[in-house]
Amino acid sequence: MQFSDIVGQREVKEHLVRTVSENRVSHAQLFLGPEGSGSLALALGYAQFISCSDRLENDSCGTCSSCRKYSKLIHPDLHFSYPFFRGGEKEDGMPDLEEWRDLILSNPYFDLDEWRERLDAQNKQPNINKAECMNILHRLSLKPFESEYKAMIIWLPEYLKNEGNRLLKTLEEPAEKTLIILVAQNQDQLLNTIISRTQLVKIPALSQADIREHLLQTKDISEAKASQVAYLSEGSLTAALNYLKEDDNDNFRLFSGWMRITFADRGSSIFEFVEEASKIGRESQKNLLKYGINMIRECIMVLSGANELVHLPSAELDFVNNFSKQLDLARAEALINEMDKAHYHIERNANPKILFLDVSLQFVKILKFNTLPAGTQYILT
Template sequence: MQFKDIIGQEKVKEHLIRTVKENRISHAQLFLGPEGSGSLPLALAYAQYINCEHKQENDSCGSCSSCRKYAKLIHPDLHFSYPFFASHKEDTATTFIEQWRHSFLSDPYLNLESWRNSLDAGNKQANINIAECHHIIQKLSLKAFEASYKVLIMWLPEFLDKEGNTLLKLIEEPPENTLFLLVTQNQDQLLPTIISRTQLVKVNAIDKQSLADYLIREKGISPTKADQLCYISAGNMRQVMIHLADEGNDYFDVLVQWLRLCFGGKVLDLIQLVEEDLAKLGRENQKSFLLYAVQMMRDVILYKVGASPLVHLPQAELSFVEKFSPLYTTDTLEACVSIFEKTSYYIERNANPKILFLDVSLQLVLLFKR
């Protein structure tokens, strides 16, 4: 993984490269970024750059022995730790390393849900167990095999729970030339003792311009469609990929039709829309649709309170916002946002989509009538 393969994040890349050039590599770093921001591939590109045998000005060479092994995730001094779904108490991340390599190489912006789907997880809970902590200590106590640095990249350390305390001594005083790169999405769920021992690298959501340029250049998408995807995803590359996988969906048209039927109280038509459109989207697309609905309602609120310069939408969506904003009070619009967010929460927990969307539709009918 090279820096050039990662969408946007230019300031973070510059910072990471500068730490190497100025020999200021902190032995324990915490990459904090939202889902789909690219924090995990950034950590890998950083490790590859550090161990590259022929560093370029702003990236690893991509062709030396170290880079070739990093590209396949098989470098002997590169180690990964991540949440997994253990069948036995002695299972560690190494037990699932082949699935991990396949999942990461096919989708560097993977999330926990896509990782779960690549495994036979069943109803097991994801965690990083005590056996994995002991295995990390054992691996990192050995000398580097061929690289300048031994590197451990831990994805989602918030799943460590109290077992993470086992690693505190190692993180605070690691063996020489050992690098910990922790990649998290939620700092609040991390053990405070781990946060205090790491240097923070803040990774923001992908900026709209970089994401739009990537979609136009690499995916051959029209500028208008790229703008819509950037709006729907809010800089989350995972959401973009989900939407690209099902290009037949037009969230705007479905949302407008849904709200009009709710406004008119046309229950029979709502039942048909739920069964033929909303229930058939699939869980990930249902979550994307609800995220889109939340963002549209928030833009309606911004327009209503006089903050229209903050609303950046294609013409069709902007026209809808202009017409919809005078119809309801801010309280009603905020109630819509709350309903959509709760619905997304229930979708994540495998609620029946037909029952759920019909219930939400009836809630909206009552809310708009009020």
């Protein structure tokens, strides 16, 4: 992957190029950026740039033997490690390598849920276990086969847990001409011993302008739609691509109907909604909750007098303007809090019927009976 293929991140690319031109390539680096920022793509672009035999001033050439192999992710000096979903203590991630390559080549901005879906992992938990750590150490002990450097990219090292301590000596004193890049999203979930042995490269969320331009160049959508999706994605190209996959009208129908029946406290309709929501699948449930959070944030914009910042299609805009009249800031924040908690529990395989019924009843308390959930510390206006 060339830097020119990667969306935005101009300053990060310039920094990475300088480390090579000034011969300051750290052997162990932590690329830390939020989901959808392009951290994995940057790691691939960096490794390809370092291995390129005919580098340009600011990018790899894309045509030499090394670049051609990197473009297919089959370079013998390029290694990967990633969370997988099998439970055997002696199993590592190698059986999933072809699926891993295919997923990156189709979309380098994928997330863990898409990786889970690709492997049909269902409710299994991701893991980077002892066997995988031993496999990492083995591959790092090999000499470079073709290029000056061998590169190991470890995606989501948050799942190393305590097994990551097996890698500490190698992170501190790797073999010569070794590049180890850990691509992480949450620093708080990383072992401090790993953080202290790597050079941090902070990768920011993408700008709305970068996401908008990318969507216009790669997707057959209008400028208005590209601007709307870029705005709602909050700097994540992953989120933007997921929004385009969704049936927006169905999310709008489900969420607006949910708000109406909970505001009116229509018991039978609430049970009908819970039944429908429990059948749409875990990813669709998560997307519905994300959509709802964004819609209530738009309501907060209206309540705060920032109507000019609301960029929505007419039907959604009408809903936001009308629903905002039934809210104040405290209730809007309480609704977001309930949906955020529900999203957390859906990710952890909560029973959807029980969860959506509980959230619906909380909504009734917030909207109908002027009651915030117990322990919620908001000041009603």
